[in-house]
Amino acid sequence: MVRNKPGRKSTIYDIAKATGSSTSAVSMVLNGTWTRYRIKEDTANRILASAQQLGYNVNMKARGLRLSRSGLAGMILPHYRNRFFAGLAETFEEQARSRGLCPIVVSTQRDPSVEMSVTETLLSQRVEVLFIAGVRDPSPLNALCLAAGVPCINVDLPGADAPSVVSDNRGGACALTEALIDKMIARGASPGELVFLGGVVDEYATDMRIAGFRDAFAARGLRPAAEAVECFGYDASSARQAVARRYETLGRLPDGLLMNSITAFEGLVQFASRLSREDWHSAVVGCFDWDPFAAHLPFEVTMMRQDVERIISEAFALADAHEASASSGHPLVIVPTGFGPMSGEEERTIETA
Structure with a gap:
């Protein structure tokens, strides 16, 4: 059997590939629990032999x-x-x-x-x-x-x-979007101008929040604008630039902005801090994250808090x-989100992978 290239450490993935075993079986053999899970002795011996030939070093302290x-x-x-x-x-x-x-x-x-x-x-x-x-x-x-x-x-x-524990990103984003749409309609603004800014493409949390954003529109028989969703990461500088581009195109802030993190929200604040009070109050703003400092801002922001x-x-x-x-x-526990301080009494959702 050929060893890995010099300088590259072998992993359990290498052993699994070499022996045709699953990574979980390799792990159980290497940590000595294979008999508990009824792994055959010849399989265990083959895995151990492969580990030795590949130069895999098991951390004995761990x-x-x-x-x-x-x-x-x-x-x-x-x-x-x-x-x-x-x-x-x-x-x-x-x-x-x-x-x-x-x-x-x-x-x-x-x-x-x-x-x-x-x-x-x-x-x-x-x-x-x-x-x-x-x-x-x-x-x-x-x-x-x-x-x-x-x-x-x-x-x-x-x-x-x-096992995993996550916030209810989809449900929370849907509830937040619904709240923002209601506020926009109350102001006589079109929900079609509501935008979702921030996050990472193909990342679980962002994907779920975008899905929740779209769910809220679908529940009302509406669709967000074609360019409503823009993912650029979570950093404030990228958010500031994204908001600036939309301001330049419209000549004002969009009627509604849902920022996908508190750091993206900071970018919005950095850009809009140079605008007039009227510019600020023309927009409905929401953030999927929570920080008490928002209570001291000169405009209203609706925040979704994770528990x-x-x-x-x-x-x-x-x-x-x-x-x-x-x-x-492996279970996936989904913890509810909320607009205010969390009570901790909502029922959790559990899925099994």
């Missing part, structure tokens, strides 16, 4: 996690620049401590190589659970955790290889039940 408690709980997230991710981190720390665990939170700036490196480091420190927040493709990280025998939960963005407390509580509940879920499929 594999030993379940043999002794470390008292550590880990979380990775993109950044702390908005209240949602900062709230997730703060709530995670609070709930981890209430469970007698010491929390470790690391930001990864949405860099896949940093996500992988940080995950490997946290596993080597023997974290007892890892929350993976805001990662577009958590599968490689889920595989690392599975090989180490460490329960992991995908938060905010789901994955097929571990960070409920998200983290559900994630810890899934972590507690990780061995049961492994044999029955």
Whole structure:
């Protein structure tokens, strides 16, 4: 069998491909739990032999996690620049401590190589659970955790290889869009000018929010304008430029703007801060995110709040039940959103991948 090119580390995906096995079977063999899942001995031996030939190095510290408690709980997230991710981190720390665990939170700036490196480091420190927040493709990280025998939960963005907890992006965006359309109609404005700005194409959260945006129009027998949706990421500078282009085309702000994140909303505020008060009040504004500073702005904005407390509580509940879920499929828990402070009493939705 040919080894990988020098400088490239072998992964469980390489072993799975070489042996014709699933990545989950490879992980169970490497972490020593294969007999529990009735994997044949000859299959296990073939996987182990392939791992040796490919030069795969199993992190023994990470594999030993379940043999002794470390008292550590880990979380990775993109950044702390908005209240949602900062709230997730703060709530995670609070709930981890209430469970007698010491929390470790690391930001990864949405860099896949940093996500992988940080995950490997946290596993080597023997974290007892890892929350993976805001990662577009958590599968490689889920595989690392599975090989180490460490329960992991995908938060905010789901994955097929571990339990996930997400906001009800579609339902929340639909409710927010409906509220904005109602306000536009009350002002005598056409709902056809309502635009959806921000987010990433083919990202779960953005896709669900766009679907909710379109659902609200469809429920009224309407369609958004052909150029109503514009995805340019989440950063404020891109949002500022997108709003500026539309202002230049119309000679004013659109009658309705739904910003897909608090950072995109900041870009809108940066651009419109130079406009007159009349320009501001001509537009109906909404944001799929929440921050109390909005109450101090000189115009009204309708914000959809994500329930960070409920998200983290559900994630810890899934972590507690990780061995049961492994044999029955990985659940996806969808947590309701709301316009005001969350009550935590709404019923959650659970899907199984």
